Amino acid sequence: MVQKKKAGAEAPVAAPKRRGRPRAYEPDVALGQALALFRKTGFAATSLDDLSAATGMNRPSLYGAFGDKRELYIRSYQRYREDYSGAAVEVFKADLPIRERLRRFYDVALDVYLPGDAPRGCFTVMTVASDAIADPEIRAMVLEGFSDLDKALGWCFRTAVAKGELPASADIAALSSVASATLYSLALRARAGIPRKQLETIAKGAIDLLCGPAKAP
Amino acid sequence: MVQKKKAGAEAPVAAPKRRGRPRAYEPDVALGQALALFRKTGFAATSLDDLSAATGMNRPSLYGAFGDKRELYIRSYQRYREDYSGAAVEVFKADLPIRERLRRFYDVALDVYLPGDAPRGCFTVMTVASDAIADPEIRAMVLEGFSDLDKALGWCFRTAVAKGELPASADIAALSSVASATLYSLALRARAGIPRKQLETIAKGAIDLLCGPAKAP
DNA sequence: TGATTTTTATACCGTCTCGCATAATATAAA
């Protein structure tokens, strides 16, 4: 029931001498552990006991720190977005040819979808496909996720057109939505257990279709 | 607790004078009602009481007719495939230009994903995204679903190449996987509540990308 | 009519579920 603290990394920032009994957990790592469990079994099939075991916090502590199960799910989803949009932003910030940018983008996504031993897929996709989508607040978050991705991909293709890598006649919206569709497909197939090599082949095929095959001089 | 019988249609085929008390339900319609509920809330969040209420069968009858909840889910999934692959087969049988074939294919899919009032998405996608994917038998069914769709789409693009609608250099596997990815994306966005008009625009954009824009003579 | 068969209906069992009430524990402040 005690959280294993990371060896060495002794929460260096701001030890403000809180007043009562000290916490036996770090909220951040607990949230990460809750997220990992939700990604495995989804909202409905994950019990508070499961979450308690996974985080090393007992139920009252969980409740006190994060609220009820629904709130914890929402926080986990926000954490998911924060964690993994970071990696994607790197790919967007770098000045890369569109083909290479997309290749890296899908590669980073596969890292997220295939963490460690077991395949997990995309948490947004899991949420949409669950009954949680009936919750207006959760639905709004998911729609924002869709929209953000479309916008980011749209920017990629627009700058590719500006750089002359794609013809000016390119349909940005169509390219973006096919590129995001490919991402969702990778997430699903990853979770279904299809090996990474095959997923990379799928990604490459999609890139060829989006940008034209290889570099034709 | 009694199933409403369809007015008029009085189960005309084969009334073989069964021996005991007659059933108060028709297994086929009950399975359809169970499927509808599973499509709404998924496996874990759907209780046997919910299923009992939806089918009009009490729990022991449900159990006797379909086995436990897992078996009922599997039967519902098979029913889903049977019901909706039929409509797709029509589109594949007809002798159509590839663009029109794809347009009708996505149109039929949207009928499935947006039944009546509430959006539902794709049951295969829901199953992959749930914890049910951990069940080997269910996982095998889902993988077969992926594979069947890839094969069917592959056939579409191959015949399009044979008919000269697409260049012989077309990458059949890449076209198929992007076409199926588009389908999954439509399923997700449909379930998230995006209106049909927008989904049709997405489908059209994907078709343009797959087959080249419009009919260039 | 009465016996047999098949299904429905009710009720129950043990387990799990979520959320919280209460008590014990560990720290800082006085």
Add this chain to the structure above:
DNA sequence: TTTATATTATGCGAGACGGTATAAAAATCA
């Protein structure tokens, strides 16, 4: 030391859960 505060730990309680045992009901067969 004592007091105040913040957390952990235990465990309770009402209800939901999946599954099944048992009894009542409705049909056919003899």
